[in-house]
Amino acid sequence: MTLRLGDIAPDFTAVTTEGEINFHEYLGENWGILFSHPADYTPVCTTELGTVAKLKSEFDKRNVKVLALSVDGLADHEGWIKDINETQATQVNFPLIADKDRKISQLYDMIHPNASENFTVRSVFVIGDDRKIKLIITYPASTGRNFDELLRVIDSLQLTADYSVATPANWKQGEDVVIAPSIKNEDISSKFPKGHKVIKPYLRSTPQPNI
Incomplete structure (x- = not known):
């Protein structure tokens, strides 16, 4: 199986x-x-x-x-x-x-x-x-196994399950995250009131929303 x-x-x-x-x-x-x-x-x-x-x-x-x-x-x-x-x-x-x-x-x-x-x-x-x-x-x-890494991944999985974000390479709890491409620019402010940064049209970051 x-x-x-x-x-x-x-x-x-x-x-x-x-x-x-x-x-x-x-x-x-x-x-x-x-x-x-x-x-x-x-x-x-x-x-x-x-x-x-x-x-x-x-x-x-x-x-x-x-x-x-x-x-x-x-x-x-x-x-x-x-x-x-x-x-x-x-x-x-x-x-x-x-x-x-x-x-x-x-x-x-x-x-x-x-x-x-x-x-x-x-x-x-x-x-x-x-x-x-x-x-x-x-x-x-x-x-x-590296169990610190498994904790890091669980933090990412639980965060991204509840918010329209993804976590970038080497992300750790408390660091900025990436806004999902499906979120339109005009909707970012209401969904992510902590602010955001546009690095490229497809690469937009925001502070971790659940802390």
Whole structure:
């Protein structure tokens, strides 16, 4: 199954370190991140889960629920979490799916046979509060993810979902944004009362409208 941006994120029921969950029910009215790990007791994954635990408050501020996945079993997950808490000086505070039968991995196309026939790659899915997939990123197993970048992207996705703007290259929270080409010049002042700048007819900027 090939998933694309704008598709409804497939629902599933899973056994996790925080009990059985239904994915859509777990998300509720929140946004979500679903991200996979090649295996338990691996070094890069250990640092990633520790990093996400430390950033939990940042995801909470954005109404984003986090859910991780590995193809190992629940007993392995529970033992591994003890290692993560010890080595990363944190407490894992979100569910980790035990996908031993690989059903969810296959549902979300997380296993890439030319990379590994048995283990998931580092897939990331950001899902909106409308259950639609907003972002898909795939990393190789050897490269840890930049979760500060994922927070930045979520800021952009949530901003652009509510306002007729886009975010330019390397944009960060609080910086100017780009006005959507669909907005006519005569309508800019009413839609963006903070002011705007015309750089080119197709390139118009305005201060971030939601702060």
